[in-house]
Amino acid sequence: MQRIGKNVLKLSGQTYISGSAGVAAKTESEGPLASDFDFTFPDDGIGQPTWEKAESELHKKAVMLAIEKAGRTPDKIDCIFAGDLLNQCTGSTFGIRDMNIPFVGMYGACSTMVLSLAAASVFVDSGAMQTAIASTSSHFCSAEKQFRFPLEYGGQRTPTAQRTATAAGAAVLEYGKPDGIIIDKVMFGRIVDKGITDPNNMGAAMAPAAARTIADYLTDTGTKPEDYDLILTGDLGYVGSQLLYELLQKNENIDISGVHNDCGLMIFDRDNQDVHAGGSGCGCCASVLCSHIFKRMRKGELKRILVVATGALLSPVTSMQNESIPGIAHAVELVVS
Amino acid sequence: MQRIGKNVLKLSGQTYISGSAGVAAKTESEGPLASDFDFTFPDDGIGQPTWEKAESELHKKAVMLAIEKAGRTPDKIDCIFAGDLLNQCTGSTFGIRDMNIPFVGMYGACSTMVLSLAAASVFVDSGAMQTAIASTSSHFCSAEKQFRFPLEYGGQRTPTAQRTATAAGAAVLEYGKPDGIIIDKVMFGRIVDKGITDPNNMGAAMAPAAARTIADYLTDTGTKPEDYDLILTGDLGYVGSQLLYELLQKNENIDISGVHNDCGLMIFDRDNQDVHAGGSGCGCCASVLCSHIFKRMRKGELKRILVVATGALLSPVTSMQNESIPGIAHAVELVVS
Numbered sequence: 001m002q003r004i005g006k007n008v009l010k011l012s013g014q015t016y017i018s019g020s021a022g023v024a025a026k027t028e029s030e031g032p033l034a035s036d037f038d039f040t041f042p043d044d045g046i047g048q049p050t051w052e053k054a055e056s057e058l059h060k061k062a063v064m065l066a067i068e069k070a071g072r073t074p075d076k077i078d079c080i081f082a083g084d085l086l087n088q089c090t091g092s093t094f095g096i097r098d099m100n101i102p103f104v105g106m107y108g109a110c111s112t113m114v115l116s117l118a119a120a121s122v123f124v125d126s127g128a129m130q131t132a133i134a135s136t137s138s139h140f141c142s143a144e145k146q147f148r149f150p151l152e153y154g155g156q157r158t159p160t161a162q163r164t165a166t167a168a169g170a171a172v173l174e175y176g177k178p179d180g181i182i183i184d185k186v187m188f189g190r191i192v193d194k195g196i197t198d199p200n201n202m203g204a205a206m207a208p209a210a211a212r213t214i215a216d217y218l219t220d221t222g223t224k225p226e227d228y229d230l231i232l233t234g235d236l237g238y239v240g241s242q243l244l245y246e247l248l249q250k251n252e253n254i255d256i257s258g259v260h261n262d263c264g265l266m267i268f269d270r271d272n273q274d275v276h277a278g279g280s281g282c283g284c285c286a287s288v289l290c291s292h293i294f295k296r297m298r299k300g301e302l303k304r305i306l307v308v309a310t311g312a313l314l315s316p317v318t319s320m321q322n323e324s325i326p327g328i329a330h331a332v333e334l335v336v337s
Numbered sequence: 338m339q340r341i342g343k344n345v346l347k348l349s350g351q352t353y354i355s356g357s358a359g360v361a362a363k364t365e366s367e368g369p370l371a372s373d374f375d376f377t378f379p380d381d382g383i384g385q386p387t388w389e390k391a392e393s394e395l396h397k398k399a400v401m402l403a404i405e406k407a408g409r410t411p412d413k414i415d416c417i418f419a420g421d422l423l424n425q426c427t428g429s430t431f432g433i434r435d436m437n438i439p440f441v442g443m444y445g446a447c448s449t450m451v452l453s454l455a456a457a458s459v460f461v462d463s464g465a466m467q468t469a470i471a472s473t474s475s476h477f478c479s480a481e482k483q484f485r486f487p488l489e490y491g492g493q494r495t496p497t498a499q500r501t502a503t504a505a506g507a508a509v510l511e512y513g514k515p516d517g518i519i520i521d522k523v524m525f526g527r528i529v530d531k532g533i534t535d536p537n538n539m540g541a542a543m544a545p546a547a548a549r550t551i552a553d554y555l556t557d558t559g560t561k562p563e564d565y566d567l568i569l570t571g572d573l574g575y576v577g578s579q580l581l582y583e584l585l586q587k588n589e590n591i592d593i594s595g596v597h598n599d600c601g602l603m604i605f606d607r608d609n610q611d612v613h614a615g616g617s618g619c620g621c622c623a624s625v626l627c628s629h630i631f632k633r634m635r636k637g638e639l640k641r642i643l644v645v646a647t648g649a650l651l652s653p654v655t656s657m658q659n660e661s662i663p664g665i666a667h668a669v670e671l672v673v674s
Contacts, residue, residue, distance in 0.1 A: 001463060001464055001465050003465075007439065009465055049658075050658050052654055052655065052658065053658065079525055083442075083444055085425075086652065086654075087424040087425070087652045087653075087654065088422075088424070088444070088446065088650065088651065088652035088655075089444045089650075090650070090651070090652045090654070090655050093528065093650040093663055094650075094655065094660065094663070096528070097528045097530055097650075097663045098530075100527055100528075101527065102344065102524075102525040102526060102527050103525065103526070103527065103528055103665060104443075104452065104456060104525055105420075105443060105444035105445045105446075105452065105650075105665075106441075106442060106443060106444065107420055107425070107426045107442035107443065107444045108442045109425065109442075115441065115442065119441060119456070122459070122460060122463065122465045123459060125463075126338060126459065126462075126463030126464075126465065127338055127463075128338050128340075128346055128459045128463065146654075187439075188416055188439040188440065188441055189439060189440070190437055190438065190439050190440065191430065191433070191434045191437075191440055193434055193435075311442075313425065313426075313427070313430040313431075313434075313442075314425065314427070315423065315424045315425035315427045316424075317389055317423075317424065317427070317483075318389065318425075318427050318431065321386075321387050321389065321390065323431065326430055326431070326434045328440060328442075
């Protein structure tokens with residue numbers, strides 16, 4: 001492992017993704033990526049009596065499928081790095097509690113997939129672990145209930161609001177004999193708080209953190225946006241993506257619009273699905289990355305990508321106490337061997 | 338780094354604690370460890386308008402003091418590993434948001450100090466980071482409000498209940514020229530759920546996880562309890578500690594009672610302070626370890642200790658949905674060079 005500049009860690013080139021799975025529920029399976037998900041549930045209840053249990057079941061499905069695709073069993077996994085948006089991260093813990101795998105709990109709000117992937121990569125690349133899983137989940141109904149209002153209330157959502165994806169994703173990382181998708185570099189972001197206070201506009205709260213991480217990453221690595229087949233943000237949605245272009249163009253003279261896409265804009269069809277500014281939630285980036293994107297990489301359609309997942313580090317309590325919304329963005333660079 | 342057995346990681350012997358601080362508030366500063374805390378606040382409000390902001394301020398104080406004691410400034414810290422009990426871990430994020438340090442968010446409930454310390458150690462020992470901080474916090478009033486009832490309700494607490502410490506702790510880890518306290522080994526625990534459902538008896542919920550981690554650790558390293566000057570659990574309190582002895586004795590034929598102590602039993606005087614089964618909360622283990630214990634190690638009174646912090650991975654929602662309480666316990670072995 002080698003530090004590049006102030007922020008980036010270059011790994012050995014031996015840490016790779018040996019299996020992955022993205023799973024989703026009804027609305028996601030009616031969207032543009034339907035055929036790429038590794039498993040879809042016909043409704044958002046996932047056969048469970050509560051939304052929280054449904055989220056845990058989604059999480060479990062993604063992890064078990066990823067382990068299966070890696071040709072492993074849970075007893076061959078050294079560690080799982082997981083977290084989610086639910087209070088005390090119970091979406092993850094209750095999903096994985098019966099797997100008997102050493103567990104490192106992570107919290108990065110909607111950046112959790114990339115945070116977990118980056119942390120797990122450091123553990124695997126350093127030899128601390130031979131195999132590790134990174135996973136996360138989110139559920140529209142458990143998130144609305146917890147962060148805004150229970151669905152039964154019938155609250156109106158603003159045009160800037162995003163729809164939390166009912167989805168989960170998991171990736172198995174291994175060391176040696178790299179085959180397919182390699183984790184080439186990782187970067188842990190810094191908190192950026194530009195004073196945004198509107199909890200119905202997560203894109204605006206998170207865009208400054210994404211801009212900072214992307215600018216720092218390109219500077220440290222001496223690369224340009226065109227060096228990547230794709231710069232993929234987690235879930236800025238429509239509002240946040242436009243703001244990201246503007247911030248990078250005005251402050252850094254960087255134009256990423258030609259190579260950028262956002263998981264929140266990919267998972268739903270904004271013209272024909274009632275999702276306002278797009279998708280969001282930990283499970284959005286996780287499911288899109290671990291199914292659609294990794295499939296495209298394995299087909300050779302994408303050879304080098306920079307994934308930047310953003311998180312809004314607020315809680316309903318902090319917003320009610322008139323606090324602004326701190327944002328963070330973590331990055332991983334993935335290449336096909 | 339080297340794996341020992343199925344669970345333990347032996348580090349290089351070069352990763353050490355270059356600075357640490359434990360800070361606390363009123364009730365803690367009236368307890369037995371008063372003179373060992375690096376800073377105490379005269380009341381639980383910490384000069385802030387809300388309990389949540391008070392917790393963030395506590396967290397900030399611990400981190401800034403630890404950096405100062407390490408002879409560093411925030412710009413020389415490569416990464417901070419932090420988390421806490423508040424929903425969406427806002428105790429940590431709002432405490433550190435202005436420090437401009439790359440941030441890895443962790444969630445391990447009351448095990449967070451050892452989880453963060455263990456994760457940060459792997460990063461530093463592997464060369465991924467040169468300097469890293471592990472920190473956490475808790476606040477009696479923010480925890481009661483969130484997990485049980487607002488204080489104004491005047492709810493009765495059961496004899497098995499523990500008092501969340503209003504405290505925080507932080508440690509700075511560095512690589513090379515080891516001086517003082519070295520992180521010798523780390524272990525990430527597995528979730529253990531024995532079906533305990535009483536959210537007013539955290540000790541009982543967490544003791545099985547502590548027993549498993551201690552038994553696995555001793556087996557993997559081929560050591561006995563007497564090989565340690567102290568086996569320190571995070572915050573099992575009185576009920577949990579008794580259960581831990583019983584579980585280890587009956588199931589594993591291991592007697593740790595001669596070398597064991599628990600931060601939850603050390604931070605308060607149960608005979609003269611109204612704290613029921615003892616102290617708890619992430620900040621309990623963090624503040625006791627980073628002030629009292631590290632001071633004793635630096636004085637040479639303790640040369641080799643095993644710290645096992647436990648977490649109860651529940652939320653109020655999971656308890657209301659009739660779920661049992663999964664527990665976890667992470668471990669670090671510290672030695673004085």
